[in-house]
Amino acid sequence: MRYQGIPVQKGVVIGYISKGTATLERHDGSDRIDVDEERMRFFDALLEYESRMKKIAHNAPGKDASDIVRAQIMIARDAVFSDEVIAGIEAGMKAETAVDKACKKYSEKLQESGDKIFAERSNDLLEVKNGIISAMEGSGEEGVADAETGFVGNILVSDTLSVAQIIGLKNSPIKAVVLTTGTASSHAAVILRSMGIVAVLGAELDITGLEDGQEGIVDGETGQFIVAPAGVERDWYQRKLKEYEVEKTLARIPDGKSLPSTTSDGEKIEVLCNLGTDDLPEHIRLSDGAGLVRTEILFAQKNGVPSEEIQAAIYAKIADSFPGKNAVIRVLDIGGDKTYGMYGDELPKSLRNKESEDNPALGIRGIRVLLDDEKLFKCQLTALLRASHGRNISILLPMVTSVGEIKAVKQLLAACMEDLNKRRIAYDKNIRIGCMIETPAAVMCAEMIAKEVNFFSIGTNDLSQYIMCADRGNSAVSGLCSIYQNPVLRAVKMVCESAAKYGIPVTVCGEAAAQTDVLPFFIGAGIRSFSVAPSCVYEVKTAISKLTLSSCRQLCGVVLEESDDEKIREILK
Ligand code: PEP
Ligand code: MG
Numbered sequence: 001m002r003y004q005g006i007p008v009q010k011g012v013v014i015g016y017i018s019k020g021t022a023t024l025e026r027h028d029g030s031d032r033i034d035v036d037e038e039r040m041r042f043f044d045a046l047l048e049y050e051s052r053m054k055k056i057a058h059n060a061p062g063k064d065a066s067d068i069v070r071a072q073i074m075i076a077r078d079a080v081f082s083d084e085v086i087a088g089i090e091a092g093m094k095a096e097t098a099v100d101k102a103c104k105k106y107s108e109k110l111q112e113s114g115d116k117i118f119a120e121r122s123n124d125l126l127e128v129k130n131g132i133i134s135a136m137e138g139s140g141e142e143g144v145a146d147a148e149t150g151f152v153g154n155i156l157v158s159d160t161l162s163v164a165q166i167i168g169l170k171n172s173p174i175k176a177v178v179l180t181t182g183t184a185s186s187h188a189a190v191i192l193r194s195m196g197i198v199a200v201l202g203a204e205l206d207i208t209g210l211e212d213g214q215e216g217i218v219d220g221e222t223g224q225f226i227v228a229p230a231g232v233e234r235d236w237y238q239r240k241l242k243e244y245e246v247e248k249t250l251a252r253i254p255d256g257k258s259l260p261s262t263t264s265d266g267e268k269i270e271v272l273c274n275l276g277t278d279d280l281p282e283h284i285r286l287s288d289g290a291g292l293v294r295t296e297i298l299f300a301q302k303n304g305v306p307s308e309e310i311q312a313a314i315y316a317k318i319a320d321s322f323p324g325k326n327a328v329i330r331v332l333d334i335g336g337d338k339t340y341g342m343y344g345d346e347l348p349k350s351l352r353n354k355e356s357e358d359n360p361a362l363g364i365r366g367i368r369v370l371l372d373d374e375k376l377f378k379c380q381l382t383a384l385l386r387a388s389h390g391r392n393i394s395i396l397l398p399m400v401t402s403v404g405e406i407k408a409v410k411q412l413l414a415a416c417m418e419d420l421n422k423r424r425i426a427y428d429k430n431i432r433i434g435c436m437i438e439t440p441a442a443v444m445c446a447e448m449i450a451k452e453v454n455f456f457s458i459g460t461n462d463l464s465q466y467i468m469c470a471d472r473g474n475s476a477v478s479g480l481c482s483i484y485q486n487p488v489l490r491a492v493k494m495v496c497e498s499a500a501k502y503g504i505p506v507t508v509c510g511e512a513a514a515q516t517d518v519l520p521f522f523i524g525a526g527i528r529s530f531s532v533a534p535s536c537v538y539e540v541k542t543a544i545s546k547l548t549l550s551s552c553r554q555l556c557g558v559v560l561e562e563s564d565d566e567k568i569r570e571i572l573k
Contacts, residue, residue, distance in 0.1 A: 020158025291531025
């Protein structure tokens with residue numbers, strides 16, 4: 001069931017409903033009274049009310065809220081108001097009734113004025129009345145919810161809430177408030193906003209039809225309140241919730257800084273992002289740099305391979321989006337399942353006139369294409385070198401299967417440097433070179449490769465495909481082409497050991513890096529760097545912060561001894 005209200009404070013809360021208490025019972029004034037006693041009860045209640053409200057003003061979230069509370073104290077202190085109450089008592093009313101009548105009288109006058117601000121003051125009067133009467137009846141400070149059932153949810157639904165009641169929510173489990181009354185500029189709205197409580201006011205619903213403990217969703221952006229949501233609605237809002245969390249976190253991170261990332265026992269773990277565009281989302285600020293820039297996707301968007309100058313400008317732009325951090329840019333990885341069509345006339349030499357390969361995944365792909373087309377490769381290497389001047393850029397090589405390929409790349413790079421020297425163009429002479437570890441051959445000779453490069457990046461997508469001989473694009477073998485397969489996990493562990501022996505860092509940049517259930521295995525195996533889609537950085541950093549190094553190491557040991565992929569899944573879940 002969906003109800004519409006006025007959106008007051010942005011955010012999404014998915015949870016359980018607590019209904020607010022009913023409004024206070026009023027006396028009918030028919031009892032016989034002792035005038036002196038009632039007068040005394042009124043003045044005692046005034047003192048009690050004032051002291052409660054001062055405490056509330058002290059706890060108020062910000063100046064606006066404390067000004068509203070102080071204004072209510074001033075109303076209660078007003079001599080005209082006290083005189084009116086005393087006159088009522090002397091006319092034979094009980095103190096509660098006299099307070100009720102006095103407040104109503106002034107409230108009605110203010111309402112009649114038709115002025116918005118005066119109308120708001122009339123709500124203040126009603127709240128003052130409730131506050132004084134509850135002090136008079138010794139009913140404790142105004143609380144909300146759980147009065148009858150003892151149930152405390154995180155979505156409070158009520159007809160009204162006083163300023164005092166809202167401020168009292170400060171340390172409560174309530175994360176969202178839905179009121180059937182109020183407007184976007186009412187006092188309730190001002191205070192809910194300043195407390196950051198997701199809120200919808202003026203909702204068109206009858207709260208008697210709700211039950212404590214019912215599931216609900218409050219969307220403070222659209223003003224929707226959903227009771228007993230359907231599964232799809234819940235899933236949709238779960239995603240929206242994540243986006244809000246990221247937005248909120250982004251707002252807290254100062255420019256140029258990233259979200260800290262350590263395990264709960266203080267081990268620093270880097271979370272970088274994977275990019276395939278130079279049109280970068282704001283989310284990248286949460287990351288510790290760019291861990292994998294897939295230039296084949298970048299070029300496909302540019303409808304072909306850009307010139308050296310344009311490439312250099314694109315790489316510079318990407319690196320400049322990560323001030324003080326590193327940008328790892330992977331040279332073209334085409335061939336295999338990565339379509340050639342997008343390169344049009346500029347198709348690399350080795351792929352030209354090639355109708356198809358019988359076995360493209362095992363054909364001309366990645367570094368093989370580049371080493372076969374010197375012109376294309378040198379253009380990209382030179383552009384990367386040019387962009388590296390004054391920036392922190394690293395080059396990453398895809399689909400490597402031998403040390404010879406690395407050596408060949410280094411020779412070409414040296415030639416590009418020589419060419420730039422002649423052209424008097426500056427570049428980073430110590431540019432770092434990394435090797436993708438995504439073939440069984442690279443795993444087996446990882447120690448030899450480690451001597452030639454500055455870092456490794458494990459591509460779990462291809463590594464799973466090639467280790468398990470299971471096409472990454474074929475759903476019939478998706479269970480085999482999986483990170484949960486013991487041989488794939490063992491390969492990761494072997495690569496970590498080889499890298500550690502030569503003191504080079506290892507990043508995991510395949511899709512498995514964003515699978516939070518696999519993170520403890522990776523960390524236990526020795527991985528201290530992950531590269532994931534920008535939208536996953538927050539979730540991965542949050543998951544890391546809940547892990548301890550010792551439990552990760554223990555889990556890694558257990559998983560490596562388990563051969564059944566279903567059991568591995570269970571252990572990691
Ligand atoms: C991988 O293979 O895991 C990887 C990161 O590279 P791509 O998905 O681009 O092949
Ligand atoms: Mg790959």
